[in-house]
Amino acid sequence: EIGITKPKGHKVSFHYNSRVEDMHFGKTHPMKPWRLTLTKHLVLGYGLHYAMDTHEAVSAGKDQVRAFHDPDYVDFLAQVSPQTFASLCEVPRFAQHIPPKHENDTVDLGPFNLSTSPGADCPVFDGMSTYLFLYTGATLGATQQLTSNQTDIAINWSGGLHHAHRAEASGFCYINDIVLSILDLLRVYPRVLYIDIDVHHGDGVEEAFQRQPRVMTLSYHRYGPYDETQHKFFPGTGDLADVGLKGTVGEHFALNVPIASGINDGQYKYLFENVTGRAIEAFKPSAIVLQCGADSLGGDRLGQFNISTTQHGECVSFVKRSGLPLLILGGGGYTARNVARAWCHETALATDNTLPDSIPLDLVPRPEAFQGRAHGDGKLHPPFNKNTPVHNNQNKDVDLEYMVKK
Numbered sequence: 001e002i003g004i005t006k007p008k009g010h011k012v013s014f015h016y017n018s019r020v021e022d023m024h025f026g027k028t029h030p031m032k033p034w035r036l037t038l039t040k041h042l043v044l045g046y047g048l049h050y051a052m053d054t055h056e057a058v059s060a061g062k063d064q065v066r067a068f069h070d071p072d073y074v075d076f077l078a079q080v081s082p083q084t085f086a087s088l089c090e091v092p093r094f095a096q097h098i099p100p101k102h103e104n105d106t107v108d109l110g111p112f113n114l115s116t117s118p119g120a121d122c123p124v125f126d127g128m129s130t131y132l133f134l135y136t137g138a139t140l141g142a143t144q145q146l147t148s149n150q151t152d153i154a155i156n157w158s159g160g161l162h163h164a165h166r167a168e169a170s171g172f173c174y175i176n177d178i179v180l181s182i183l184d185l186l187r188v189y190p191r192v193l194y195i196d197i198d199v200h201h202g203d204g205v206e207e208a209f210q211r212q213p214r215v216m217t218l219s220y221h222r223y224g225p226y227d228e229t230q231h232k233f234f235p236g237t238g239d240l241a242d243v244g245l246k247g248t249v250g251e252h253f254a255l256n257v258p259i260a261s262g263i264n265d266g267q268y269k270y271l272f273e274n275v276t277g278r279a280i281e282a283f284k285p286s287a288i289v290l291q292c293g294a295d296s297l298g299g300d301r302l303g304q305f306n307i308s309t310t311q312h313g314e315c316v317s318f319v320k321r322s323g324l325p326l327l328i329l330g331g332g333g334y335t336a337r338n339v340a341r342a343w344c345h346e347t348a349l350a351t352d353n354t355l356p357d358s359i360p361l362d363l364v365p366r367p368e369a370f371q372g373r374a375h376g377d378g379k380l381h382p383p384f385n386k387n388t389p390v391h392n393n394q395n396k397d398v399d400l401e402y403m404v405k406k
């Protein structure tokens with residue numbers, strides 16, 4: 001008996017629709033909606049659904065998505081599939097969004113940075129429209145529960161797609177559900193703080209609100225040259241000096257914490273708690289949106305940080321202690337079993353539960369995903385071992401102190 005209990009003094013709502021699980025970005029594309037299936041397996045296996053209101057998400061409407069996105073882009077997303085892509089590219093109002101081709105482009109880009117080439121960041125795949133409007137609907141449903149005071153913490157692990165722009169897909173993100181959510185929150189709350197612990201910079205959200213003093217955006221991310229070839233880590237923005245659009249009322253309402261590879265738990269905790277704590281104190285938000293991208297975990301296929309599921313969860317607990325209405329979203333995360341571990345653990349933290357470290361493997365449909373030395377020995381918080389690729393820690397404590405003081 002695991003003994004899951006309801007949280008005391010607050011309510012948590014969980015928003016999900018299993019239809020997102022059938023989606024495939026492509027055979028070797030790093031984004032795997034399957035990680036959401038594994039997360040669901042752990043959440044249900046531990047019995048956390050007894051501690052929350054669970055809501056089956058419904059698709060967002062085109063009109064809702066138009067609150068931020070370009071109407072032509074929304075029409076395109078609603079109609080696009082591998083079958084319709086070529087003919088849609090011929091439609092003049094879509095064709096005008098095809099970027100000019102550079103000589104060394106490896107993939108053919110169509111309108112809005114979408115592509116049917118196998119190596120593309122934002123491929124066109126079967127069922128894509130359904131998937132996009134569904135993860136967006138889940139975020140908007142979660143937001144609605146908050147704005148109508150029916151919950152205190154709302155969770156959507158299928159959302160958090162922070163790179164999407166007004167008329168452009170980017171970095172595996174097509175619809176910016178975060179921006180849409182914040183626009184809804186602003187109808188009810190005077191000020192919204194957005195916090196982003198995905199290893200990538202939350203550029204789409206920052207850009208959308210760069211002129212807006214009622215939204216503060218705060219992203220922690222890997223920043224700088226990627227390797228000896230001097231490629232920048234995606235998306236290449238989010239310098240310490242970027243603080244919102246200069247000369248507008250939004251100036252000073254964006255914060256960026258650029259981090260080198262290999263950061264450890266102690267350093268991350270130091271940065272996160274000092275900077276977030278001071279942002280909350282100074283900005284006095286009335287609600288918080290927390291993007292919990294799990295690609296900041298050690299051992300992630302794309303990320304380059306060394307933080308544990310425990311420290312990742314500490315960030316959620318820290319934000320929760322503010323006691324403010326809170327929307328918790330997913331985001332990146334490319335080592336599926338660890339994504340599921342982190343997000344299940346964080347679902348438990350949101351509901352004031354402490355889970356036993358041994359996963360109830362008899363109650364999980366795919367126990368082999370979490371078993372064996374390479375898969376974490378059936379533990380919720382497996383320690384790093386020789387199967388975890390470690391990134392050399394390039395962060396000097398003095399650099400971190402400098403950022404905190406600034």
Ligand code: VJV
Nearest residue numbers: 028029030118119120121171172198200234295331332333
């Ligand atoms: O670094 C990039 C851009 C390129 C051009 C496009 N090629 C495919 C990759 C290099 C410069 N893109 C990043 C995007 C990361 C998006 C992160 C999203 C989030 O976690 O922040 C939120 C959900 C990138 N890194 C790695 C890849 N793309 C990548 C893309 C692939 C791939 C392998 C790696 C796409 C298809 C396939 N393999 C088959």
Ligand code: CA
Nearest residue numbers: 196198200220
């Ligand atoms: Ca981030």
Ligand code: ZN
Nearest residue numbers: 198200295332
């Ligand atoms: Zn990411």
